[in-house]
Amino acid sequence: MPDMPKHTNVLRRTGSSVYYFRITIPTDLRPHFNGKKDVWRSLQTRDLREANRLAARIRVEWDDQFAELRAKDKATVVVALSDDDISRIVHMHQSRMMTFDSELRSQGLDNARYEQLGDDLSRLDQDARAAIARGDTWSVVNALEDSLRFEGIELDTSSVDYKRLVSAASKAYKRTVDALKARHEGEVVDDVPMPSLAPLQARAAIASKGAPTLVDILNKYQTERKLKSKSFDDMLQVVNRFHDCIGTLPVKQILKAHGLKYKEALLQKGLSAKTINSKHLAFLKTLLNWAAQNDYIEQNPIASVRVVVGKVQKESRTSYDLKTLQAIFNSPIYATENTRPVAGKGETAFWLPLLGLFTGARLEELAQLKVSDIVKDSLGWHIHITDRDDEGSVKTNESRRRVPLHSELERMGFGNYLETLPPTGYLFPELTPDKYGKRSSLWSQWWGKWCRRQLGITDKRMVFHSFRHSFKDICREAEVDEETHDALTGHTNSSTSRSYGSGTYPLSPLFVAIGQLNFKNIGLSHISWQRSY
Incomplete structure (x- = not known):
């Protein structure tokens, strides 16, 4: 018996041994799929007959999705409608x-x-009567817009002319349903000839050309x-996603209705209000x-489109609690075995979490530090977070700052670690x-x-950034005033006084604040750095 064809x-x-479905994305539609050439999907079966089905x-x-995307790509928005x-x-x-109806019969x-x-x-007749009697036109509108979308035309649903169209379509819908019911009873009812929409499409295309x-x-x-x-890439991704949702329109034809449609699409995909408001819509x-x-x-x-956020929102990030901090700093990385996970990049796995805990700095701020950014003066060790060269970056103006290092870091051997590094290179x-x-x-x-x-x-809310939250908690427990711990973490402070002076927060009160912080309950006394080989 010959093998079953695939x-x-x-x-x-x-x-x-499992069969997969693979489809090649047409070249003209690849921008909708972030440039992917093909898509694979597991069929989760080893049976060829089932896989074929x-x-x-x-x-x-x-194929339906490709057709819909092509329709959106060629869609043109029409604002004004003549009789x-x-x-x-x-x-x-x-x-x-x-x-x-004729094809069905x-x-x-x-x-x-x-x-x-x-x-x-009978159901269509009820819908048609409701559209005329009560203005309940949703069924008429849905069917009408499906027909227009098939022709590659999008209408401005907020315009006065669109309301005129819906009114005319509601009346025509009722007459058409009456004709179909008469045909169903055996009467001879001819089809309505398909009119040309070329004048409408051509006018919209001319209006859009070059816009x-x-x-x-x-x-x-x-x-x-x-x-x-x-x-730039993040913005482009949002723009492409917006175009996928509403079609590629000239900016002059973008309406509030398009923004609302995009917002609803993102909500249906399960995106959070914060992500929609602060990324996509922003x-x-x-x-x-x-x-x-x-x-x-x-x-x-x-401008006014946004997701309304309730008074109580889920936390997107949270502090590491005491139990979690103890688990991190009692892991094999900090044990006497001197374990360093290969993927953790050697000594980086040892020092980055400790610096995150003791400074509250953002992960990238620490990762981009150079050895020359670690300074020791009469007050002690401190790090200088800056964007002074092309390779460094900071999130805000307030992020440029100096942060004293807690004495515990020196006890753990941070100074010894620095001595192993070239003075002109990166800290990690x-x-x-x-x-x-x-x-x-x-x-x-x-x-x-x-x-x-x-x-x-x-807990998905616990990420490296949680060290930053924990640091802020420890500052509050030590009763460090808000202005000082904002200066330590590079948070924006609304105080007018911060706008005056040299723009660099003085080191002395920062060293005092760092000295007030208490990390003893975490249990870090066993940690002592030894170089791994």
Whole structure:
């Protein structure tokens, strides 16, 4: 018996007995998939017959998705509608309804299908009557917009002309349902000829020709602002996602309704209110504000769009509690065995968590430190967090600061560690920058996995940044005033007095504050650095 042929999209990966579905992304649609050339999906079966069945269904889903994306790409938004436009759109929708009904009947209807179709027409009649009597037009609007989307046309749903169209479509919808019911009773009812929508499409295309899109605005914004690569890529990702949702429109045709639609789509995907407001909508508002300031549009149409946040929100990050801190600093890394996980980058795994605990600094601030940023003077050791060269960066102006090192770090052997390093190099030379120049990215991923797998820290709110929260807690417990611990951590302080003076917080009160901090309850007395080989 010959082997069963495999569906075109069914394959096995090397070393796997399970079948996979693989589809190649068409070249013109790859921007919607972040440039991916193909997509793999496990079919979770070793049975070829079952794999073929699943692949056939999944292929239909992908083809539908490709068709929808292409429709969005060619979609044009029309704001003003003439009486002729409205008439053409209404007749187009009628034609689709009548033609679909004819095709259904041409296949032949048994008793069950005939009765079901009669029930469907009764339901449509109720919807049509509700649209006219009560203005309950949702069913009319949904069907109408599906027909328009098929033709690659998007309408400004907030315009007066759109309301005129819905009114005309509601009346036509009722007449069409009456005609379909008459046909169902055996009367001769001809289909409605499909009108040409070319005048409508052509006018919209002419209006859009040469008008800048959000991608164009982003490129102009980048020319002026010179964003870092990571910031630019993040913005571009949001813009592409917005275009995927509402179509690639000129900025002049972007409406508040589009912003609301995008917000709803993000909420349905499960994104948090904070992520939507502070990233997705914030990026779009930045670009549209810039477009308005530079006369590409009159005003930002989505300025008021946001997710309403309740008074009580879940914490996105939290402090390491005492039990977790004790687990971290009693792990094999800090034991007498002198263990250093390879992926933890040697001595980096030992000193980065300790510096995070004792300084409250951000991970990247510590990762980018050079040996020359560690200074010892008459007051003691301190680190200098700065962006004074091309390789360093800080989050805010307040982030440029000096932070004294607690005496415990010197007891643990931090000075001895410094002596092993070249004076002109990095404090953590084993870290390598990612494509955006961030030295902490890969190490941060390792830290999260190591904490979960080795220490059982499963609270997703607990990340390296939790050291920063813990440091703030310890400052408060030591009754360090807010202005001083803001100066230590580089947080923005609203105090007017901070705007005066040299701009550099004096070291003396910072050393006093660090000396007040008490870490004894964590239990760190056993920690003493010895170089690993």
